[in-house]
Amino acid sequence: MTVKAALGTQAAATRFLNVGGKASVAGTDDSAEMACATDMAETAPIVFHLVYEDAAGNVSQRIVTVRKIETGPSGPLLLCFCHLRQRARRFSLDRVLEVFDVSTGQVHGDPTSFFLSHPLLAIAESHEDRAIRLCADDLTILTVVGAADGRFDPDEQDQLLIHVFDRYEDGALDEDLLRGRLSLLTPDYASFFNSLSRVRPEDGRLLRRSLRRMVDADGQIDPAELVFVETIEARLDGTR
Structure with a gap:
């Protein structure tokens, strides 16, 4: 050797x-x-x-x-x-x-x-990496919705964390590590529409619940944000 x-x-x-x-x-x-x-x-x-x-x-x-x-x-x-x-x-x-x-x-x-892709140097994927990969499209959509009013509040950031914990069932997640990874998300509208087109029907129910939580997270119901969420829900239902 x-x-x-x-x-x-x-x-x-x-x-x-x-x-x-x-x-x-x-x-x-x-x-x-x-x-x-x-x-x-x-x-x-x-x-x-x-x-x-x-x-x-x-x-x-x-x-x-x-x-x-x-x-x-x-x-x-x-x-x-x-x-x-x-x-x-x-x-x-x-x-x-x-x-x-x-x-x-x-x-x-x-x-x-x-x-x-090197067979001798493969990264051992952590639970946090797998969770974010699993939820990538959901997180893009939720982040854009949360920032639709021009700001992204801590309570809205918490909703991202809750969504990942709700979806991921393959192992324990480090909350601090996961929160740090989520804080780096900066999706644009092109990635938003791509993510919206990829959400599977079986994943839509949990995403809808998290969308409603995101709207309510800062304690203020913004009518424009609500219309935005309703438009997303219609896209998820295939009616628009």
């Missing part, structure tokens, strides 16, 4: 020289968001060459040994040993511009799809 890791690093280093010269453009130290709390032991022989753009827009080339993928607040993260820095580093997957897979010799221009 150690020999395989060394050969992988060597292959990535060869490409590194071919595409970028003898030195990475990452002249300064990495940003704080890329640092890991502790260095990781050299064990997994999964070596890649990355082209990476950090939060400040600096593009660098890295040879990394990927340990695992984790879900962060803003999306998946690669936890790696960086051979340039000789330290553990964290890379936001959505900022990886290109990945060279040394095991196959292939270059992948869609790193997110490549890593998330």
Whole structure:
């Protein structure tokens, strides 16, 4: 395994020289968001060459040994040993511009799809992730309705949480973690109509109940908001 890791690093280093010269453009130290709390032991022989753009827009080339993928607040993260820095580093997957897979010799221009489908790096989906995925369309609709009057009150945010707890039955949910994930939702009207078209009839009853709760949540019945909900209910019934 150690020999395989060394050969992988060597292959990535060869490409590194071919595409970028003898030195990475990452002249300064990495940003704080890329640092890991502790260095990781050299064990997994999964070596890649990355082209990476950090939060400040600096593009660098890295040879990394990927340990695992984790879900962060803003999306998946690669936890790696960086051979340039000789330290553990964290890379936001959505900022990886290109990945060279040394095991196959292939270059992948869609790193997110490549890593998330990699059989050795699959993310263990948490209950909170599964719950939000299950309720994604409902949450989009409820969020747009809640913000229809120009604000999204804490009581309306609570209704999102209640809806997820009502629908999800596969395991215990961490309320604080779930609340934090829900606070990041910012759907637009295009996603709203797409979600509305995907709601299944068997899920409509619970969504209708949550829609009514959302309207009542702030203690004020807004006639325009009520008409909006009635229009949504009619769409769910297939009458409009």
